[in-house]
Amino acid sequence: MLSGDMEKRQQMKDDLQRCIDAHKDELHSLSRDIWSNPELAGNEKHAHDRLVRFFSQDQTWTVQSHYKLPTAFKASWGPVSGGVGDPVLNVGFLCEYDALPGIGHACGHNLIAEVGAAAAVGLKAALENQTELPVPVKITVLGTPAEEELGGKIELINAGAFADIDLVFMAHPAQQDASFHPCIIIEEMLVKYYGKASHAAAYPWEGVNALDAAVLAYSNISVLRQQLKPDWRIHGIIKHGGEKPNIIPAYTELEFYLRTPLLKDLCDLKAKAEACFRAAAGATGCQVEITSPTPTYYNILPNATLASLYESNGKALGIHFPEQPTSFCGKRSTDFGNVSFIVPGIHPFFYICTDALNHTEEYTEAAGAEKAQLYTLRTAKALSMTAVDVVCCPDLLKKVRDDFRLAKLKQK
Numbered sequence: 509m510l511s512g513d514m515e516k517r518q519q520m521k522d523d524l525q526r527c528i529d530a531h532k533d534e535l536h537s538l539s540r541d542i543w544s545n546p547e548l549a550g551n552e553k554h555a556h557d558r559l560v561r562f563f564s565q566d567q568t569w570t571v572q573s574h575y576k577l578p579t580a581f582k583a584s585w586g587p588v589s590g591g592v593g594d595p596v597l598n599v600g601f602l603c604e605y606d607a608l609p610g611i612g613h614a615c616g617h618n619l620i621a622e623v624g625a626a627a628a629v630g631l632k633a634a635l636e637n638q639t640e641l642p643v644p645v646k647i648t649v650l651g652t653p654a655e656e657e658l659g660g661k662i663e664l665i666n667a668g669a670f671a672d673i674d675l676v677f678m679a680h681p682a683q684q685d686a687s688f689h690p691c692i693i694i695e696e697m698l699v700k701y702y703g704k705a706s707h708a709a710a711y712p713w714e715g716v717n718a719l720d721a722a723v724l725a726y727s728n729i730s731v732l733r734q735q736l737k738p739d740w741r742i743h744g745i746i747k748h749g750g751e752k753p754n755i756i757p758a759y760t761e762l763e764f765y766l767r768t769p770l771l772k773d774l775c776d777l778k779a780k781a782e783a784c785f786r787a788a789a790g791a792t793g794c795q796v797e798i799t800s801p802t803p804t805y806y807n808i809l810p811n812a813t814l815a816s817l818y819e820s821n822g823k824a825l826g827i828h829f830p831e832q833p834t835s836f837c838g839k840r841s842t843d844f845g846n847v848s849f850i851v852p853g854i855h856p857f858f859y860i861c862t863d864a865l866n867h868t869e870e871y872t873e874a875a876g877a878e879k880a881q882l883y884t885l886r887t888a889k890a891l892s893m894t895a896v897d898v899v900c901c902p903d904l905l906k907k908v909r910d911d912f913r914l915a916k917l918k919q920k
């Protein structure tokens with residue numbers, strides 16, 4: 509026999525599931541449209557307009573397009589219930605929608621957008637008939653562009669977009685379901701070599717070869733890798749290697765990603781990498797310019813209470829959470845990590861009916877497939893149900909906030 513409070517929460521969870529199911533075609537159309545029109549980080553114009561239109565069709569949402577960033581948006585609803593003057597509890601859902609160059613939505617960000625939209629409309633359905641919640645509740649959906657490249661969430665943090673948000677939810681497609689899986693710190697290094705052009709056959713001795721510097725730099729990093737800690741990563745590309753074989757390259761450009769679990773390790777890795785880049789300049793006589801053009805993505809702070817609630821709700825919907833997720837490692841990164849340092853939240857991973865790996869063409873196909881929908885909507889329901897638990901139970905909200913404070917202390 510459920511207690512009165514539990515009965516109310518269950519009724520709210522039933523309402524949200526019915527709402528999400530009632531919108532399933534529209535939600536699938538939304539993610540399929542985004543999938544069919546892949547746009548790179550910062551250029552998600554179609555996705556932005558499509559999501560703004562999705563929320564604007566319901567006049568009860570207040571929608572701000574081009575919110576603080578050209579392709580970010582904000583959709584707000586509420587507050588509802590609670591006593592006059594009570595502090596409003598603002599529940600945030602995040603939508604990502606940037607694709608990858610050359611392989612479209614190979615990370616399933618179109619499904620992240622669908623999960624965020626579905627969870628938000630579901631929570632709205634659960635709340636709109638409630639008049640006696642412990643506190644007034646508001647819903648905020650943030651369209652957070654450019655996760656794969658520029659770190660749109662970090663720009664939005666710096667612009668104050670998260671200042672009034674109390675909880676934040678999103679989920680990311682993967683190969684299995686996991687309420688939490690570590691994502692590590694990442695920093696980008698851009699390396700430019702400047703040499704001197706000359707005819708490569710007639711007067712090679714007059715040239716200063718910037719491509720030699722690039723090749724040496726890449727090789728230096730490749731040998732450094734065997735001396736790195738096993739949970740560190742460094743990988744990169746030669747973005748520009750020269751113009752023609754008979755012109756000794758006067759300019760080359762390389763891009764590297766450096767990743768470590770802890771910020772202090774990142775400083776150590778950066779110093780080792782920089783030594784490799786400068787050694788290549790010295791060996792060839794080139795000048796070198798080393799920059800970090802994008803902000804550092806932090807690791808995701810865990811929140812045990814939210815993760816446990818998410819798993820409990822997910823299991824009630826039939827989600828299987830492997831004890832040890834076997835098919836994806838915790839060496840990926842996300843700008844959600846930066847959000848997790850300022851707002852309590854969760855960023856679960858979810859199965860989309862494929863064993864393919866992210867950032868592959870096979871995953872792109874899976875992210876646009878009908879068979880991903882059941883898992884996508886189920887994830888949205890579990891997120892929304894988790895939000896219901898927290899907004900209905902002040903003790904749970906306190907535990908969530910305690911977890912957040914403890915996790916931050918452990919980072920120091």
Ligand SMILES: NCCCC[C@H](NC(=O)CCCN)C(=O)O
Pocket residue numbers: 615655656657658659680691694696765802805839840841842866
């Ligand atoms: N500036 C580079 C950021 C790369 C982020 C990219 N993120 C993902 O693959 C998504 C992981 C889960 N959100 C990465 O290479 O880790």
